[in-house]
Amino acid sequence: MDFAKLLKPDAVKILTSASSKKRLLHDIGELAHNAYGLDAGNVVDALMTRESLGPTGVGHGIALPHARLEGLDKVLGAFVLLDKPIDFNAVDRQPVDIAFALFAPESAGVEHLKALALVSRTLRDESVCSKLRANPEPATLYTILTEAHATKAA
Numbered sequence: 268m269d270f271a272k273l274l275k276p277d278a279v280k281i282l283t284s285a286s287s288k289k290r291l292l293h294d295i296g297e298l299a300h301n302a303y304g305l306d307a308g309n310v311v312d313a314l315m316t317r318e319s320l321g322p323t324g325v326g327h328g329i330a331l332p333h334a335r336l337e338g339l340d341k342v343l344g345a346f347v348l349l350d351k352p353i354d355f356n357a358v359d360r361q362p363v364d365i366a367f368a369l370f371a372p373e374s375a376g377v378e379h380l381k382a383l384a385l386v387s388r389t390l391r392d393e394s395v396c397s398k399l400r401a402n403p404e405p406a407t408l409y410t411i412l413t414e415a416h417a418t419k420a421a
Contacts, residue, residue: 331390
């Protein structure tokens with residue numbers, strides 16, 4: 268499992284308009300539609316349903332919203348950097364400015380967990396997060412994410 272298989276370059280975006288958790292999830296739905304052709308409404312519904320089970324704000328300004336979607340054949344990701352942090356009901360009560368969403372097939376078991384572990388491990392690295400927050404350019408963000416994993420794997 269690596270970022271290049273999980274994340275397309277056009278699934279990386281800087282958001283200037285997200286003012287709430289709900290708005291962010293809608294923006295992620297639109298991003299998933301534009302990058303992967305997923306139904307934005309289904310994505311948002313699935314993410315909202317997952318959030319109702321417990322917030323996916325993991326702390327340190329990071330959220331990992333994720334959901335299972337019908338019709339997928341592999342795990343897909345979307346990365347969003349927010350220019351203004353928002354309240355996400357994170358475990359540490361800190362506002363979120365980095366969100367990495369994962370979309371998994373209904374039947375995904377281990378692959379979904381491996382993807383979640385990969386993203387979580389990468390975003391726990393303070394130097395990676397510092398680079399992401401300092402580079403408001405989608406192509407650069409994609410490179411930082413894919414190279415962070417490649418460096419650790421080497």
